[in-house]
Amino acid sequence: MNILGISCFFHDAAAALLRDGEIIAAAEEERFTRKKHDYSFPLNAIEFCLRTGGIRGEDLDLVVFFEKPFLKFERILSSAMQTFPRSRQVFQESMITWLTDKLWIKGLIRQKLRVAESKILFSDHHLSHAASAFFCSPFEKAAILTVDGVGEWATATYGVGNGTDIKILREIRFAHSLGLLYSTFTAFLGFEVNEGEYKVMGMAPFGRPRYVEKVWKLIQQEPDGSFRLNMEYFSFHRSTHSTYNNKFVDLFGRPRHPKAHFFTPSSGYPAYFGERPSDYDGLARENQHYADIAASIQVVTEEVLLTLARHLHRETGLRQLCMAGGVALNSVANGRILRETPFDELFVQPAAGDGGGAVGAALFGYHMALGKPREFVMRHAYWGQEYGSAEVDAFLKTNGVAHTRIENDDTLIPRVVDAIQAGKVVGWFQGRFEWGPRALGNRSILADPRSPAMKDIVNTKIKFREPFRPFAPSFLVDRAADFFDLPDPRRHYPALYMLYVVDVKERQRDRIPAITHIDGTARLQTVDRDVAPRYHRLIETFGDATGVPLLLNTSFNLKGEPIVNTPAEALSTFNRSGMDVLVLGQHVIEK
């Protein structure tokens, strides 16, 4: 039985193919179209899924769309109506976009996939998030929490998963949204909404949460976890281009300029910012204020999630928790939920944002609509497209790219380890690309975590990222306890997907400065031999050589571009950056 799940038309578009309850393929559309966060109908991702499954559209037994377009349209219209005429523009724009494709998704699917209308189903946005977490988890029974910007009406839900069923117990509705609160600060701090939330999280440890009380003026939470925003401070519900208003600015001051460099007295001033400005001290102080705001919204977000989780535990008595929705990508909050609530185990869907809704929709179809039993557990994120050795070879030869082909990993892996030890930055491309926003060793850029200079080198030569953002480590799951406060690491599922921030052991911090954040934490990925044997071997060999069984791992892309999919994109990224070595499967290319 083949079920296709689709999510699109809002944030990240994606498709996923489920065969007899097992995922066969899943990918976000942006990897194919090279348009970051592409939300258009995911034709390329669908074609990839069907190709991988060896089927055509007409062979599908079911197609499930991740949300209900009419409900969503109703929400957009009725919230625009409430504040009309101030919301005239939202009203007009939504009429125009919704009356073209969005309401006619059934027709679109029928036409593009040639499936009968009776085979097309619609899930609910938050139910898709819930299904993407619970049905991928190893738990027979679990509490479920979904938190995002907004779906149709819901912005957060909680419930219980039991076998093949999910019951939503409570939902919080638009415009009261924790995700939109965080995004409002993302915009205020000069970053792009739906993209810069990580930057706010990375900026927070440079600040002190001095404005927590001010943030609590914007949101009130009840002991049962439900929350309300004070809409006097926001404009996202009636505007398409601004999220906060003058009253918000009165409270927090002038917004940060998007083009301004962010640096504080403790962040350092990287060489690639150019010459130090003459008013360096004044600017550093000003940025400190913004870092304090980032720290404050981060703390409040964590507190809201902790209260929700504690309540959910009280109400369900369960020890396992599943999470999805964009806010579940807040890896600092995930770490606190596991440490500070009675939940002992947490599973987060790696594509926690809307792309993940494609997997959730397909699983909803299989288990909830058709009542089929569960057998699948998502133990890794390698569900994207793969390129075989022959294909890579042909590509390199056709394009006359000088390379060495090393069939034996006994030779290849020590060679890569030598390069990393020598301070080189390595593009590491193998197998199927990852599902979700993180690169986990199949489309990664790797470097030596021991070098204090490495963060700046990777930033300067390749990523051009903000200097305050930490790089993450990939490390051997069985050696985790030596370096991190992570007891029983195999049970920490979010660490499989780099969705989990923990403390680096104090005595180890100086040994791995390139991946230790300013507050002594790291957002880590655990690597298991059974799941990623070749990547595991690479890290193990590096560990044998250096005593440090981990590597700095950042995604294989340039700033503003999606993570690479094909060998050609990897080569182009390699050529346009200061990367030193590129490994495409068994092929090594050096500059």
Ligand SMILES: [Fe+2]
């Ligand atoms: Fe969502």
